[in-house]
Every structure is written in structure tokens, then in C-alpha cells.
Amino acid sequence: xxxxxxxxxxxxxxxxxxxxxxxxxxxxxxxxxxxxxxxxxxxxxxxxxxxxxxxxxxxxxxxxxxxxxxxxxxxxxxxxxxxxxxxxxxxxxxxxxxxxxxxxxxxxxxxxxxxxxxxxxxxxxxxxxxxxxxxxxxxxxxxxxxxxxxxxxxxxxxxxxxxxxxxxxxxxxxxxxxxxxxxxxxxxxxxxxxxxxxxxxxxxxxxxxxxxxxxxxxxxxxxxxxxxxxxxxxxxxxxxxxxxxxxxxxxxxxxxxxxxxxxxxxxxxxxxxxxxxxxxxxxxxxxxxxxxxxxxxxxxxxxxxxxxxxxxxxxxxxxxxxxxxxxxxxxxxxxxxxxxx
Numbered sequence: 001x002x003x004x005x006x007x008x009x010x011x012x013x014x015x016x017x018x019x020x021x022x023x024x025x026x027x028x029x030x031x032x033x034x035x036x037x038x039x040x041x042x043x044x045x046x047x048x049x050x051x052x053x054x055x056x057x058x059x060x061x062x063x064x065x066x067x068x069x070x071x072x073x074x075x076x077x078x079x080x081x082x083x084x085x086x087x088x089x090x091x092x093x094x095x096x097x098x099x100x101x102x103x104x105x106x107x108x109x110x111x112x113x114x115x116x117x118x119x120x121x122x123x124x125x126x127x128x129x130x131x132x133x134x135x136x137x138x139x140x141x142x143x144x145x146x147x148x149x150x151x152x153x154x155x156x157x158x159x160x161x162x163x164x165x166x167x168x169x170x171x172x173x174x175x176x177x178x179x180x181x182x183x184x185x186x187x188x189x190x191x192x193x194x195x196x197x198x199x200x201x202x203x204x205x206x207x208x209x210x211x212x213x214x215x216x217x218x219x220x221x222x223x224x225x226x227x228x229x230x231x232x233x234x235x236x237x238x239x240x241x242x243x244x245x246x247x248x249x250x251x252x253x254x255x256x257x258x259x260x261x262x263x264x265x266x267x268x269x270x271x272x273x274x275x276x277x278x279x280x281x282x283x284x285x286x287x288x289x290x291x292x293x294x295x296x297x298x299x300x301x302x303x304x305x306x307x308x309x310x311x312x313x314x315x316x317x318x319x320x321x322x323x324x325x326x327x328x329x330x331x332x333x334x335x336x337x338x339x340x341x
Contacts, residue, residue, distance in 0.1 A: 024111040037101075038171045044102075049157045052137075054091070066142070067139075067141045076089055119167065130160060140153050147221060166311065180313060186248070186252065190248060193241065199237055207230050211287065238272070248309070260312045
């Protein structure tokens with residue numbers, strides 16, 4: 001990092017016109033700083049999902065009965081609203097922490113040298129997903145925790161986790177064209193795994209939308225399906241994902257794949273086993289809130305590792321430096337100098 005130049009009065013309008021360019025011109029973060037900023041955004045995207053689940057599992061979904069204020073007269077909760085008001089308003093405050101983490105990732109990516117447009121765009125993509133999900137969260141409250149809007153709220157959070165995971169991975173790569181580390185057949189198998197995982201998460205939102213944890217102590221509409229039947233379908237999909245993961249690990253071993261894809265696949269398999277144990281225990285113990293929350297956290301971790309498996313199938317080295325033009329040599333001053341002596 002170079003010395004930060006002094007800011008004069010002439011520089012004052014510049015931060016207002018383009019604050020990111022102003023910071024980037026005066027600060028060059030260490031690559032580790034950029035990676036940590038991207039990781040912080042990813043961690044916060046998981047934290048906001050888990051705390052949102054805590055709001056639901058404690059019946060605090062309508063602790064603040066309106067939006068964007070907590071009540072008609074107050075932007076924050078009041079003592080009369082009790083613990084549910086504190087839990088719901090606390091989760092709303094965490095949205096600002098998430099925005100700060102995403103903003104830090106954008107600033108760090110924008111200030112990195114050389115400038116990487118793709119990395120900065122991933123940061124901005126997270127920002128707009130967060131904004132969209134904040135509005136959707138407000139709609140969830142305004143429609144009284146309609147289960148379909150709640151499911152959409154979770155799915156959009158999963159999209160945020162996906163973008164944050166990709167950005168975190170890209171901070172450790174270059175910008176050259178990706179080179180595949182495995183063959184087409186293995187890549188297709190992984191895409192089947194990704195598709196099955198998306199379906200697994202989507203069906204999981206239906207289980208929640210039809211199950212007993214409505215999100216509030218009042219009468220809340222539920223999805224008109226047999227939640228136990230959907231839970232069994234969810235379990236079947238989970239076994240399909242586990243089978244595909246084991247098959248992928250076997251194929252990678254057979255083709256002597258690099259250590260990266262093998263390690264990510266092995267880690268995913270262990271995560272799926274742990275998630276399966278939690279899922280079965282919570283089902284046979286009548287869905288205790290603690291286990292449901294742990295299962296929701298496991299869903300986020302599982303989704304991150306599915307994406308890490310996908311991203312491990314290729315490598316992106318640093319882009320080759322652009323060749324610089326070699327200045328032409330000046331002609332000799334005279335023939336006596338240029339010629340042999």
C-alpha cells in the first residue's frame with residue numbers, strides 16, 4: 001500500500017461525484033483484505049438467514065406488525081411489544097450490518113489493483129439482492145406472513161448466498177479464461193447435483209410453509225398440502241443429492257481428478273450426512289425449534305459447498321500481462337558512428 005496523498009479543497013467535490021473512484025485512487029487493499037471482505041459478506045448472508053429463522057421459530061414474525069416502521073408511530077419496537085418485538089426489530093437491524101458487509105466488499109473490490117470489473121459487479125449484485133429481499137421482507141410482514149412470500153424470501157436469501165460464494169471464490173482466482181480440470185461427463189454430473197440441490201431447497205420451503213412453525217402465535221395461513229408427505233419427498237430428494245455426491249466422489253477418484261474437486265466433494269458428503277442426521281432427528285422428535293434452526297443453518301452450509309464443488313471443477317489463473325510496445329531505437333547519429341571502425 002502506498003502513501004495516502006493529502007486531500008485538498010479542490011478534491012472536495014470528487015467524493016460526492018464518485019466516492020468509490022475517490023477511495024480507489026487513494027487506497028490499494030491487500031489481496032487478503034479483499035478476500036476477507038468477500039468472506040464477511042458471505043458470513044453475514046448466512047447469519048441473516050439463521051436469525052430470520054429464529055424470528056420464525058420463536059413466533060416473532062409479526063413482532064413488528066408493520067413495515068418499514070415497527071409500529072404506526074415508532075420506527076423501533078417498544079417495551080409494550082415484549083420479547084417478540086425485540087427479536088423482530090433486532091433481525092431488521094442486522095440487515096444494516098449485512099449492507100455494511102456487502103458495502104465493504106464492494107469498496108475493497110473496487111479499490112483492488114489492477115481493477116477487476118467482474119469482482120466489483122458481483123459485489124453490486126449482492127447489494128441489489130439485499131435491497132430486493134429487504135422489500136420482500138417488508139411485504140411478508142404486510143401480508144401477514146403469507147407462506148408463499150416467506151418461501152420466496154428464503155429462496156432469494158439462497159440466491160444472495162450463491163452470489164456471495166462466487167465472489168469469495170473469485171477473490172482467490174485470476175481473470176484469465178477458466179480451464180476445466182475434469183471432463184464433460186463429470187461437469188454434467190455436477191450440474192445434475194446442483195439442480196437436485198436447488199429442488200431440495202425449494203421443497204424444503206414447502207415443508208416449512210405447510211408445517212407447524214407458522215412464524216407467529218396468531219392464526220397464520222399455511223400452504224394447503226400435507227406437510228408430512230412433502231417432508232418425505234424432501235427426504236427422498238436429500239437421498240438423491242447424497243447419492244449424486246457419492247457417485248461424483250467415486251468418479252473423481254476413478255479419473256484421478258485433482259485434489260481440489262476431490263476435497264470439496266468429500267467435505268460436501270460429510271455435510272450432507274450431518275444434515276441428514278439433524279433432519280431425521282427433528283422429524284421424529286416433533287420438530288423442536290433448536291433442531292429446525294440447526295437444519296436451516298445446515299441448508300445454507302450445504303448450498304455453499306455444492307457451489308464450491310461446482311467452482312472447483314475449473315481454475316482461473318492470473319491473466320497474462322499485456323505486452324508493452326518497445327520504443328523504436330533512434331537512428332545512429334552518423335555513418336561513422338553506425339558503421340564498423
